[in-house]
Amino acid sequence: MNxxxxxxxxxxxxxSVANHSHxxxxxxxxxxxxxxxxxxAATVHTGHSIQxxxxxxxxxxxxxxxxxxxxxxxxxxxxxxxATRDEVGSADSRYLLKIVQLQRVAAISGRLLMVAGFWSxxxxxxxxxxxxxxxxxxxxxxxxxVLHGQYDFMxxxxxxxxxxxxxxxxxxxxWQRTHNYEHHTYTNIIGKxxxxxxxxxxxxxxxxxxxxxxxxxxxxxxxxxxxxxGVSYHEMAAERVFFGRKKxxxxxxxxxxxxxxxxxxxxxxxxxxxxxxxxxxxxxxFFPVLAGNFLAxxxxxxxxxxxxxxxxxxxxxxxxTPDVCVNESRGHWYYRQMLGSANFTGPRWFHILxxxxxxxxxxxxxxxxxxxxxxxxxPQVAAIAKKHGIxxxxxxxxxxxxxxxxxxxxxxxxGHDRQVASNM
Amino acid sequence: MTKFSTPVxxxxxxxxxxxxxxxxxxxxxxxxxxxxQVALVQPSLVSYLEPLIRLVLPNFRAQWSHAxxxxxxxxxxxxxxxxxxxxxxxxxxxxxxxxxxxxINGRAISxxxxxxSSLQLFQQQGLIRLTIQQQSKGLMTSHLMQxxxxxxxxxxxxxxxxxxxxxxxxxVLQQQQPLLLLAAGSGITPIHAMLSSVTRLTQPVLLIYxxxxxxxxxxxxxxxxxxxxxxxxxxxxVDTNLRQRLQPGDVExxxxxxxxxxxYLCGPSRFSLDWQNKLLALGVDASAIQQExxxxxxxxxxxxxxxxxxxxxxxPIEIRQSTQVRNISSTQxxxxxxxxxxxFNPSYGCRRGICMQCLCQKNQGLVRNLLTGExxxxxxxxxxxxxxxxxxAVELSLPSS
Numbered sequence: 142m143n144x145x146x147x148x149x150x151x152x153x154x155x156x157s158v159a160n161h162s163h164x165x166x167x168x169x170x171x172x173x174x175x176x177x178x179x180x181x182a183a184t185v186h187t188g189h190s191i192q193x194x195x196x197x198x199x200x201x202x203x204x205x206x207x208x209x210x211x212x213x214x215x216x217x218x219x220x221x222x223x224a225t226r227d228e229v230g231s232a233d234s235r236y237l238l239k240i241v242q243l244q245r246v247a248a249i250s251g252r253l254l255m256v257a258g259f260w261s262x263x264x265x266x267x268x269x270x271x272x273x274x275x276x277x278x279x280x281x282x283x284x285x286x287v288l289h290g291q292y293d294f295m296x297x298x299x300x301x302x303x304x305x306x307x308x309x310x311x312x313x314x315x316w317q318r319t320h321n322y323e324h325h326t327y328t329n330i331i332g333k334x335x336x337x338x339x340x341x342x343x344x345x346x347x348x349x350x351x352x353x354x355x356x357x358x359x360x361x362x363x364x365x366x367x368x369x370x371g372v373s374y375h376e377m378a379a380e381r382v383f384f385g386r387k388k389x390x391x392x393x394x395x396x397x398x399x400x401x402x403x404x405x406x407x408x409x410x411x412x413x414x415x416x417x418x419x420x421x422x423x424x425x426x427f428f429p430v431l432a433g434n435f436l437a438x439x440x441x442x443x444x445x446x447x448x449x450x451x452x453x454x455x456x457x458x459x460x461x462t463p464d465v466c467v468n469e470s471r472g473h474w475y476y477r478q479m480l481g482s483a484n485f486t487g488p489r490w491f492h493i494l495x496x497x498x499x500x501x502x503x504x505x506x507x508x509x510x511x512x513x514x515x516x517x518x519x520p521q522v523a524a525i526a527k528k529h530g531i532x533x534x535x536x537x538x539x540x541x542x543x544x545x546x547x548x549x550x551x552x553x554x555x556g557h558d559r560q561v562a563s564n565m
Numbered sequence: 566m567t568k569f570s571t572p573v574x575x576x577x578x579x580x581x582x583x584x585x586x587x588x589x590x591x592x593x594x595x596x597x598x599x600x601x602q603v604a605l606v607q608p609s610l611v612s613y614l615e616p617l618i619r620l621v622l623p624n625f626r627a628q629w630s631h632a633x634x635x636x637x638x639x640x641x642x643x644x645x646x647x648x649x650x651x652x653x654x655x656x657x658x659x660x661x662x663x664x665x666x667x668x669i670n671g672r673a674i675s676x677x678x679x680x681x682s683s684l685q686l687f688q689q690q691g692l693i694r695l696t697i698q699q700q701s702k703g704l705m706t707s708h709l710m711q712x713x714x715x716x717x718x719x720x721x722x723x724x725x726x727x728x729x730x731x732x733x734x735x736x737v738l739q740q741q742q743p744l745l746l747l748a749a750g751s752g753i754t755p756i757h758a759m760l761s762s763v764t765r766l767t768q769p770v771l772l773i774y775x776x777x778x779x780x781x782x783x784x785x786x787x788x789x790x791x792x793x794x795x796x797x798x799x800x801x802x803v804d805t806n807l808r809q810r811l812q813p814g815d816v817e818x819x820x821x822x823x824x825x826x827x828x829y830l831c832g833p834s835r836f837s838l839d840w841q842n843k844l845l846a847l848g849v850d851a852s853a854i855q856q857e858x859x860x861x862x863x864x865x866x867x868x869x870x871x872x873x874x875x876x877x878x879x880x881p882i883e884i885r886q887s888t889q890v891r892n893i894s895s896t897q898x899x900x901x902x903x904x905x906x907x908x909f910n911p912s913y914g915c916r917r918g919i920c921m922q923c924l925c926q927k928n929q930g931l932v933r934n935l936l937t938g939e940x941x942x943x944x945x946x947x948x949x950x951x952x953x954x955x956x957x958a959v960e961l962s963l964p965s966s
Contacts, residue, residue: 231671235671242617290921317921322919418600
């Protein structure tokens with residue numbers, strides 16, 4: 142569906158010029174609790190009814206954020222990052238070690254308990270939960286963060302972003318290219334950040350409505366169920382390896398053959414591990430262990446996709462037009478990261494199991510600071526956001542998740558307004 | 566006939582060729598490694614289990630051997646560190662070097678040092694000694710003195726864990742020919758290990774050892790003892806505070822009289838390079854010269870920067886890619902643009918320090934992070950090419966493309 146965007150951009154730019162007068166004061170109102178706050182942006186003369194505008198809430202946000210405001214924001218955030226960076230050290234490396242220890246204990250005991258299911262099915266059930274926990278820790282708090290280079294300061298021989306590999310179908314290097322580079326650099330830019338809707342879901346009116354969008358809530362549940370394969374296939378979809386025409390403006394540093402090799406190599410090894418090697422090692426428990434591994438992978442898929450969807454697809458987050466990243470200053474990049482992400486609250490264990498993606502805003506501002514620091518940074522970032530009059534999207538997990546479902550449902554239906562992305 | 570002999574290290578690490586698929590054991594080993602990688606999604610079984618082993622043995626590291634510090638002595642700008650390597654450490658050949666690793670504030674900081682003690686000391690008492698030149702701003706040496714020395718003096722050396730890599734290096738004696746050994750400063754350390762490990766000497770050996778000031782002379786007692794033990798060993802001391810530096814003329818007669826002589830050069834990189842050229846000019850065959858150099862171009866610059874000297878425009882960058890080594894000089898701006906200007910094609914993404922696609926292994930050298938202004942450690946570490954600017958000569962390893 143991305144091919145359609147270029148023509149929409151033209152429209153987008155023309156329309157947004159008329160909309161620059163949105164007041165910054167409106168921004169802070171969007172964090173006031175309602176998923177779709179009715180707000181004064183609706184008074185802007187765009188010729189649509191209040192309901193429509195409130196529903197496509199992205200519209201309310203961005204007036205021009207001036208270069209002076211942006212550099213003031215950058216100065217505050219840079220100072221915070223630098224102060225935190227000075228503190229990074231043995232506390233962070235001890236924390237990572239503890240999490241890895243927990244992951245190892247959960248993985249080993251999970252696999253053993255599943256075999257103990259020979260004596261009682263309860264053991265098997267417990268084993269599945271432990272293995273799912275191990276996989277979640279490995280993917281979220283360890284893999285995601287290590288592959289971001291957050292713990293590279295340790296000079297660790299294998300817990301580093303160059304050599305780490307994780308227990309998921311996606312090849313780490315491929316994920317780094319699409320996630321670290323595309324998603325983190327071009328966060329929520331329509332047509333540039335493929336993580337926005339994963340090319341499957343229509344989450345903003347900037348995308349042309351198609352028939353298949355009407356049942357996209359089912360597509361979402363399917364994606365969530367097969368999430369690790371979706372992540373794994375993500376780069377190949379972008380490069381149009383199997384389907385579609387190559388995009389002319391896409392610069393790829395890697396050949397299709399290499400992509401295929403990484404996809405089938407890593408995916409094949411994962412299948413071999415969970416559905417042949419460990420079941421074989423369990424002897425008579427072959428089928429229960431196979432089923433248990435399948436269930437553990439499924440639980441991990443549901444968990445990770447749910448957490449990840451809460452980061453960028455709540456109804457509060459903004460989307461942007463591609464022109465914003467032309468000569469974008471650091472301040473404007475920060476600004477875009479804050480508006481394009483959403484946090485959720487919860488107990489400490491919840492943050493750990495989410496890989497601290499519950500602090501999505503902090504993560505997007507400082508992707509290379511250890512995640513261990515995000516909870517400590519959050520109130521300070523919120524204060525900076527308030528000072529500069531920028532929305533700080535946060536809410537309870539349940540509320541954020543409901544708002545994601547609402548967004549998926551809302552954009553299943555065609556919108557009247559074809560342009561809502563802000564161009565800052 | 567053996568002209569001189571050194572004891573053969575019993576546990577010496579032989580080069581293990583994992584790629585050797587011809588032998589059955591090689592095949593089995595490869596198969597085992599592959600199974601581990603598939604089952605554990607980690608490079609090896611030991612690295613998978615390392616975090617758990619550390620619950621019981623806190624000093625266990627998958628890729629390092631723990632060493633106990635037995636003694637730490639200071640002598641005019643040098644630190645003599647006596648270590649008892651753990652059982653996993655596999656010994657050394659005199660002349661080889663090891664990496665010493667300390668965990669400083671959660672960071673694994675490692676430096677390469679030559680082993681300066683004899684093989685007999687290791688075989689009989691299980692000890693090795695490293696002789697380390699103190700750097701005024703050196704992270705490692707200051708940490709050694711600040712944390713390790715008090716701990717050793719208080720009798721609790723294990724409170725500051727120290728780790729060693731396997732010994733490596735090909736700067737070792739070949740037991741055939743007469744020798745000319747040229748050492749400058751702390752370059753004497755591997756040569757001391759070589760000579761003090763010798764048990765029988767039947768060919769003439771000339772050692773010329775340059776140092777700056779008598780108090781900087783290392784192993785003074787050892788030299789006296791060696792000279793009395795081996796009449797064929799000649800040692801010339803060159804104190805550059807008292808006389809001029811060593812000149813090619815000083816070794817010319819020796820080279821003429823010993824045409825079969827093997828030359829060993831060890832000192833700061835400039836010393837080794839200079840002498841390599843000088844010896845070649847004297848007509849010595851290049852294959853007869855073995856050299857080992859150390860010392861970072863970074864350190865002189867740091868000192869110069871502290872003294873307010875102007876920063877040079879450009880620094881040499883050494884790039885290692887698979888087996889190739891290329892030297893380029895840096896341009897204005899980031900290392901990424903320098904590399905691209907020189908025709909390299911390193912992978913990159915955002916070019917603004919966000920995405921870590923251009924992350925690269927720096928083997929040594931100082932770089933400044935253009936985003937944060939942070940200055941790196943001189944030793945090995947990971948840097949982002951797009952936001953790193955060299956502040957000294959830098960050595961990088963690029964993944965083979």
